[in-house]
Amino acid sequence: MKNLSIFAIVSLLMMGITLTSLWAYAEDQNAYSEPYEAILAEDNGLLLIPAYKTEEKSLYFFMKNKHNLGAVYAHEGFFGWKSGMLTWGPITPDRKFDRLEGIKGHGENLIYGLINKGEERIVKVDDENATILYLSSLSPEVVKEYDLEGVSLWYFEKDPESTYNQVQLVEKEGDEVIQSIDL
16 A cells, blocks of 8 residues: 555656656747747748847837738746737838827737837827837838838837826927827
């Protein structure tokens, strides 16, 4: 009887070690040393636009098939970086980004879009400024190929504890509101 319970304990322990090893191996195979590697492993046809990278989280925007704009977070885990869910939507076909049409969202906390004249304008969510990424910082070949001349990407990460009501496109000089959209 005593030998049977020792055998059962050893068998359970071996099964636990085997399952843990298999899980660790699978996790390691899906993790990468850099966030962009994890994202491109999901879809290697993306043009990645980095927003930021912290010790645990990274935000990238991307263009897919030249006609879609999207966002993705990557998270660093024990084994390396893993891509989150990729979300995207169509870009306005006429490529006129003078107004706030085409606002996109990723989950509950991120909104973003494209605007022209990002050096001259700001996007505000209620009274907080959105972050603007100047797409002219991409290579000239990419800017031309993707028709991004003079285009900037704006984004705002919402505080989950707050409620936001309005997005505004504002001229930097003079604070003239060009457009307001209710959320």
